[in-house]
Amino acid sequence: MSFLDYFISALLLQAGYNSALVAVGAGLLGLSAGSAGAFIFLRKRALVSDAISHATLPGVGLAFMIMVAFGSDGRWLPGLIIGSAISSAIGLILVEWITRKTRLTEDAAIGAVLSVFFGFGIVLLTIIQTMSSGRQAGLENFLLGSTAGMLISEATTIAVAGALAAAFVFLLRRPMTLVAFDPEYAATTGVNVRNIDLAMMGLALIVTVIGLKIVGLILIVALLIIPPVTARFWTNQVGPMIGISALVGGISGYIGAVLSAAEASIPTGPIIVLVAFGFFMISALFSPLRGALASALRHQRFQRRVHRRQGLLALSRREPIYDGLTLRILRRSGMIRRDGVATLRGRTASEKASRDEARWAMARRILPDDSAIERYDGLTPIERMMTSDQIAEIDRMLAEKQGASA
């Protein structure tokens, strides 16, 4: 079976029980990571989750050692998850504590917790490697994720925890939105900002610990960051943004897991991250709202309008035009002939432009506080921004002024 055939059958969940299990699990994980990440992103604390995820490692190591000490083989996933949750909670509390109690800023606290917990975790892992039961522990798989030989019980654990996280997001969506956008206002309406902040990070913690098995602790933070950044390109509203973010996370998890199931040498965590990055790239380039292409087109359209307007004004003042782009635009729209002389259409349009310019100039003098003046971009015809009464008044003043100067 070729890679493509296998990929398609895996995509349709027909490539065997295990890969279907992993794909669904990774999809659910991405879904909860995307929705939880949206709030963390809006709160501008994306990298706190990096500290949380790196801080899981000592917990994994200690949980393994404790379980071995009690005679089990130490690889029981719920036990490892509980251990990692405890140590990353300690890491999170330390970040908060350092930021609140000392003069150090949050980024320093994040960097310190991240590297020290990770370093200590590595020390524990080297100790475990020397233990007789530790040689095949496979704990290093928690660094980058591994889905080979995932058990049904592990997939169920991930699915349940993922659903729990999603429900949590749904319940807390209102206070979390409030705190993300305006913490001071949230506090005045009686929301406990600190608790909501902790809840938000608690969500990141849940996502991290359930993602350890599939994505690994180094890259899980990507699933919390990339989907919301991607979603932000498509909407300016919180509700849709969370939906899109969850969707991007879910699809990335699903496709990534399927790809890695189809080709055994592709590690699961990195490919999920790269699929998510693919969605980011597509959005950054092609989103109609804020994408690079749309911005470039908008810029070009604006540029052409400016050149057209300036060209017409020059025509009305009978000034020569030298700018190549202006000449091209005027010629193409039939305003001037090849030799640069204005056509009938061009004369009409230029008179209209010059009248518009004069009206705006007068409007600025007699209605300086009008909101239309503030919003005027230098191009929009006055009829579109002011009422006919206002324009009649402007015209009256213009006629008066002309009468006075004549």
Place this chain on the structure above:
Amino acid sequence: MIDNLMTALGAEFVQLSLTPILIGILAAVACALPGNFLLLRRQALIGDAISHVVLPGIVAAFLVTGTITAVPMMLGAGAAAIVAVVMIEIVKRLGRVEPGAAMGLVFTTLFAAGVLFLEITDTSSVHIDVQHALLGNLESLIWFDAEGWQSLVDPAALATLPPQLPRLALVLVGIGLFIVLFWKELKISTFDAAFAGAIGIRTGVLGFALVVATAIAAVAAFDAVGSIIVIAMFVCPPASARLMTNQLGRQVGWSVVFATISAILGYVFAGYGPGWFGSPYAVSAAGMIATISGIIMLLACLFGPQRKRVGQQAEA
């Protein structure tokens, strides 16, 4: 006891432990120096981002040249660091997102790409793997030809020092010179960028130079000690030092002291510590050095004389 100490510091020490300790110190100090300025500029996590992208840089260099010699590796890693900084800037502007999210997006993606390339291409013939990238291999940088302290004056033996040692020494001297020569400019632009600009300091260029110095330190240290120490040393010693004093000069001094202590104690505990508990195995020196720097920072957070915020910020 004295006998133990003498054997501990004898020929075997010179051969097996002297060079790793020296390399550890050099790497720690080389990272801690620029870390002071990054910390004060609230860019502490740039070091984190850079050390994550070193791996893809090294993998890319290997894929292009097919060798794992030091020079192409370091060039690749340096190039990756610059690519990352540029990408962060693009994502920040294009997506209008906060720097943290842009950084997180870029370094996880590049790291993921590095791991992926490492796994799908045939790099089994050479020794680069993710573990090595994270942990380094400080313990293996021994000085084979050393026969004792007298080897330090023996040119033949000195020629066989691990190449990381002179390289890191050179990098440390370079970074030290950069900081000494541009001390005034760095200081002013760190504390008051607007004023620095007004008196004619090119803050943009200086900021970029600082990031380049950071990248050089990260890449050189990474080769010897792996990325955990790099991240820990960029943040922990300067952050601890920040809690000790209100003067930049003293802060840099403290950070060098803390970095050195972390490197020495970390290596000693990792190498000899398990023996005190009757275990014949050593633990990861890189991890232990990071752990010690964290303990120092915890102590500074609890007892540092200047640990509290003062003035307006204290109320916020």
